Amino acid sequence: MTPTERAAVTVDDVRRLALALPRTQEHLVRDRVKFRIGRIVYLALSRDESELGFAFPKEERAALVAAEPAKFFLPRESDLRFHWAQAHLAALDREELTELVTEAWRMVVPARVAREHLDRPPAGTAAGDPAGPAPVPSPPTLARLHAAAEVFNGFAGVDRSWLALREETGALDVSAAAHRTALHRWLNSWGCRIRYPREGEPDAFGAGLAAWWERHRGVPDAPLAALGPREISRLAKAYAELAAVPVGRRSLGPTAASKALYALRPASVMPWDAAIAERLHGARDGDAFARHLRTGGAWARAVLAEAGGLPEASVCADLGRPHVSLAKILDEYLYVTITHGARTPPPAGAAG
Numbered sequence: 001m002t003p004t005e006r007a008a009v010t011v012d013d014v015r016r017l018a019l020a021l022p023r024t025q026e027h028l029v030r031d032r033v034k035f036r037i038g039r040i041v042y043l044a045l046s047r048d049e050s051e052l053g054f055a056f057p058k059e060e061r062a063a064l065v066a067a068e069p070a071k072f073f074l075p076r077e078s079d080l081r082f083h084w085a086q087a088h089l090a091a092l093d094r095e096e097l098t099e100l101v102t103e104a105w106r107m108v109v110p111a112r113v114a115r116e117h118l119d120r121p122p123a124g125t126a127a128g129d130p131a132g133p134a135p136v137p138s139p140p141t142l143a144r145l146h147a148a149a150e151v152f153n154g155f156a157g158v159d160r161s162w163l164a165l166r167e168e169t170g171a172l173d174v175s176a177a178a179h180r181t182a183l184h185r186w187l188n189s190w191g192c193r194i195r196y197p198r199e200g201e202p203d204a205f206g207a208g209l210a211a212w213w214e215r216h217r218g219v220p221d222a223p224l225a226a227l228g229p230r231e232i233s234r235l236a237k238a239y240a241e242l243a244a245v246p247v248g249r250r251s252l253g254p255t256a257a258s259k260a261l262y263a264l265r266p267a268s269v270m271p272w273d274a275a276i277a278e279r280l281h282g283a284r285d286g287d288a289f290a291r292h293l294r295t296g297g298a299w300a301r302a303v304l305a306e307a308g309g310l311p312e313a314s315v316c317a318d319l320g321r322p323h324v325s326l327a328k329i330l331d332e333y334l335y336v337t338i339t340h341g342a343r344t345p346p347p348a349g350a351a352g
Contacts, residue, residue: 009092011049017101018043022113024105042104049089055104056085057191063155067336083107083191099275099339106274107191111250118274118284139302140333142319148333149320159323161189165263172264174213180206183263192256195248208245208252209260216241223267223312224293224327225300232293235261235268240286254284262328267312270296270327275339300326 018024018035027034035043042055053075064085065072071091075084106114152158165186174180184205188194197203216238220231243257258271272292280295281288307315312326321329
């Protein structure tokens with residue numbers, strides 16, 4: 001990215017992106033431009049318009065700032081309790097700004113609205129369009145996975161909530177109410193915003209999850225690299241039904257469903273977020289999730305072949321991520337390279 005391209009990111013770019021998103025309204029509050037859905041602010045510019053505050057999961061905030069401290073920073077102390085982060089506007093490129101604005105909006109808009117807007121076919125995929133869909137990235141090498149793993153291992157407490165979930169539940173079994181509650185807390189720690197029931201209210205998430213599990217408790221748990229067409233089809237069907245589980249006034253949604261399915265089948269499922277799903281597949285429905293698992297399976301097999309037949313656990317340990325599966329390491333690679341636009345360093349000796 002050249003300095004000229006970075007300088008092109010302005011308040012007008014923020015306004016253009018935000019106002020293109022359904023239900024967004026712009027307001028001037030105490031000399032600050034803010035964008036909100038109803039009463040919930042998801043973007044706010046500083047008075048001098050040099051800084052952008054945006055809705056962002058608290059659990060991922062420290063990792064974001066640690067990865068690129070010259071670009072991102074924490075909000076003031078009084079705002080740390082909110083799902084919120086800050087960025088220097090001039091340090092962002094257009095792609096990063098688009099992803100930040102879209103993800104911030106998705107955190108506060110009803111899931112149905114986000115799904116209808118984000119799951120539209122992307123530009124360039126219509127029949128007869130010479131542009132065609134964006135190509136799927138080539139399989140990541142061990143060197144690039146190692147570089148992405150180094151980024152993750154530099155994040156403060158990045159595995160804390162996952163290890164706590166595993167310690168509390170062991171092998172997650174959501175037929176148990178305590179395990180459903182633990183999963184609910186874990187998903188919300190990653191910004192999924194699933195409402196907790198008040199005293200005396202029915203637990204919509206718990207009831208919906210329990211009913212879903214009765215239908216899908218037999219979903220495959222083979223390693224991602226070993227999944228065949230039948231197993232992928234079953235996982236994709238389970239994902240689609242899980243995303244549609246009612247959790248109050250909305251459904252669980254694509255990102256939370258992929259994370260929950262990963263928690264249940266960590267060796268099998270490569271989760272995603274909205275940015276990854278849109279970039280790779282242009283949609284977040286069951287068919288797109290099946291394509292995601294097929295892509296992940298091909299990548300996992302290529303990585304294991306490059307590792308000379310080492311067991312997956314050994315490969316994960318060698319990559320510096322012994323507490324997670326290869327499926328999760330591949331997701332982390334996509335998170336680094338797509339969601340935040342970070343570029344992993346090339347392998348030693350590669351041409352610059």
